[in-house]
Amino acid sequence: MDEIDDPRIRSVVIVGGGTAGWMTAAALVQHFRSTPLKITVVESSDIGTIGVGEATIPTIRRFYGQLGLRDDDVMRATQATCKLGIRFIDWSGPGSDFIHPFGLYGQDVKGIGFHHYWLKQKRAGDPAPLAAYSLGASLAAGGKFIQPSPNPPSQLSVFDWALHLDAGLFAQHLRAYAEAGGCARIDARIRSVELRPEDGFVRALTLDDGREVEGDLFVDCSGFKGLVIGEALGVGFEDWGRWLPCDAAYAVQSANRPGDAPAPFTRVTARSAGWQWGIPLRHRAGNGLVFSSAHLSDDQALAELMPHLLGDPLTEPRRIPFRPGRRSQAWAKNCVAIGLSSGFLEPLESTSIALIETGIERLKALFPDRRFAQPILDEFNDQTAREMERVRDFIILHYKLNRRTDTDFWRDCREMAIPETLERKLALWTARGQFVRYRWEMFHPASWLAIYDGFGLYPDHYDPAVDAMDPAYLARSLAEMRTNIADFVARTPDH
Numbered sequence: 407m408d409e410i411d412d413p414r415i416r417s418v419v420i421v422g423g424g425t426a427g428w429m430t431a432a433a434l435v436q437h438f439r440s441t442p443l444k445i446t447v448v449e450s451s452d453i454g455t456i457g458v459g460e461a462t463i464p465t466i467r468r469f470y471g472q473l474g475l476r477d478d479d480v481m482r483a484t485q486a487t488c489k490l491g492i493r494f495i496d497w498s499g500p501g502s503d504f505i506h507p508f509g510l511y512g513q514d515v516k517g518i519g520f521h522h523y524w525l526k527q528k529r530a531g532d533p534a535p536l537a538a539y540s541l542g543a544s545l546a547a548g549g550k551f552i553q554p555s556p557n558p559p560s561q562l563s564v565f566d567w568a569l570h571l572d573a574g575l576f577a578q579h580l581r582a583y584a585e586a587g588g589c590a591r592i593d594a595r596i597r598s599v600e601l602r603p604e605d606g607f608v609r610a611l612t613l614d615d616g617r618e619v620e621g622d623l624f625v626d627c628s629g630f631k632g633l634v635i636g637e638a639l640g641v642g643f644e645d646w647g648r649w650l651p652c653d654a655a656y657a658v659q660s661a662n663r664p665g666d667a668p669a670p671f672t673r674v675t676a677r678s679a680g681w682q683w684g685i686p687l688r689h690r691a692g693n694g695l696v697f698s699s700a701h702l703s704d705d706q707a708l709a710e711l712m713p714h715l716l717g718d719p720l721t722e723p724r725r726i727p728f729r730p731g732r733r734s735q736a737w738a739k740n741c742v743a744i745g746l747s748s749g750f751l752e753p754l755e756s757t758s759i760a761l762i763e764t765g766i767e768r769l770k771a772l773f774p775d776r777r778f779a780q781p782i783l784d785e786f787n788d789q790t791a792r793e794m795e796r797v798r799d800f801i802i803l804h805y806k807l808n809r810r811t812d813t814d815f816w817r818d819c820r821e822m823a824i825p826e827t828l829e830r831k832l833a834l835w836t837a838r839g840q841f842v843r844y845r846w847e848m849f850h851p852a853s854w855l856a857i858y859d860g861f862g863l864y865p866d867h868y869d870p871a872v873d874a875m876d877p878a879y880l881a882r883s884l885a886e887m888r889t890n891i892a893d894f895v896a897r898t899p900d901h
């Protein structure tokens with residue numbers, strides 16, 4: 407084909423070298439290996455990265471697995487620990503506590519969800535909590551860890567795990583991978599973005615030293631500011647602050663206490679107007695408070711955060727303001743936004759890095775040519791929007807169901823109007839104990855079940871077909887499941 411007729415993309419410029427930038431670079435280098443595609447990352451070591459983002463969900467392991475990286479290597483390179491789920495503390499008042507595990511609960515029978523059998527048994531007076539039927543939650547609560555079986559003998563054995571990692575080290579590791587695969591890197595500040603006068607597409611980046619970096623496709627990984635997608639192309643932002651009231655965080659690192667074993671879960675503790683995270687790494691811990699600045703001053707926020715760190719502080723607390731919401735279009739003209747430039751949901755369920763992964767997968771699947779056919783952009787934008795709305799709803803759920811009575815913040819959250827998509831889910835759950843499933847859901851029914859149960863929201867009635875099972879047999883089967891899980895946990899080594 408003549409160069410002139412060949413519409414293939416010849417050069418991709420990735421704008422920013424944070425977690426999003428280097429994940430994108432590594433994935434594209436791997437995907438397009440042995441093709442002439444040129445990939446360049448432009449980042450500024452003067453500006454730096456956001457420097458938080460340490461808790462992940464299990465999809466991260468599939469992300470780096472696709473690059474041919476192994477758990478052991480990534481864990482060593484990023485000072486990682488294993489994460490079996492998230493532990494929610496005090497969300498229903500002082501002393502309340504539950505784990506959202508990466509895994510299933512019990513064993514479905516005859517196509518009826520396990521929770522219906524459990525509900526019947528609970529109504530009959532059995533006090534065993536739902537978590538006793540989750541291997542993931544039970545391992546996490548016991549501080550244990552083992553690799554899940556690749557061929558679980560039953561649903562009862564299904565659990566998964568993710569990583570707590572040093573995000574800076576993760577980006578470095580991926581940078582080494584991408585550079586070894588031929589990715590170019592330019593360390594410079596971008597001064598301006600040049601648009602083609604004829605169609606407003608991005609032509610080049612102009613750097614501080616006057617150099618120009620041209621490209622066919624630009625991936626905006628420049629963080630919150632959205633240097634290309636927002637500032638240059640003028641794509642707007644859909645603000646979700648009416649549902650997600652937190653708009654700032656303080657982040658601080660702490661030293662590990664000698665002899666303390668790192669917990670195999672992320673700790674998220676409700677505070678007066680937000681919540682605090684605690685993330686154990688091998689060499690230190692990450693801590694932070696996510697809060698609503700309308701309800702809490704900075705001094706109050708620090709006074710709530712600092713006495714509860716996982717160890718002595720190693721750094722000064724850093725304030726990070728943010729705006730929950732999404733970029734109205736993640737892809738406009740020849741620019742695709744991935745990472746914080748495409749939107750942000752607070753880190754309660756550790757979803758930002760996972761959204762970077764799905765953004766990259768989508769970009770690979772819909773990789774355009776230089777004609778940038780509109781249906782490709784439309785599909786990308788539709789999938790991205792729907793996926794973010796699903797995650798948004800899942801996070802809102804935690805606020806909506808909270809049972810704290812101590813502050814206006816929590817009372818307001820309980821009373822706030824919620825998106826219609828979430829209302830439908832809650833209505834079906836309470837009426838029939840079933841899960842509305844939309845396209846592009848990141849969280850499966852077991853995760854919704856974990857949160858409903860954690861906050862004590864149950865259906866009006868269990869599935870009537872459950873009554874076909876002999877009650878004595880039901881009680882015996884459930885007791886057996888609990889024993890199997892407890893025995894397995896007892897035999898498993900510490901994390």
Ligand code: FAD
Nearest residue numbers: 422423424425426455456459461596629745746753758759
């Ligand atoms: P950034 O890290 O901000 O990177 C932007 C890049 O663009 C940098 O390299 C910068 O140098 C470059 N850049 C910007 N402007 C210019 C310029 N003019 N010239 C040249 N280069 C430029 N995610 C999770 O998955 N789990 C978590 O537990 C989690 N916790 C979080 C807690 C908080 C409080 C916040 C705010 C976020 C959290 N996140 C979490 C999100 C996570 O930090 C980000 O999704 C992730 O780090 C990706 O960031 P990024 O690469 O998009 O942006």
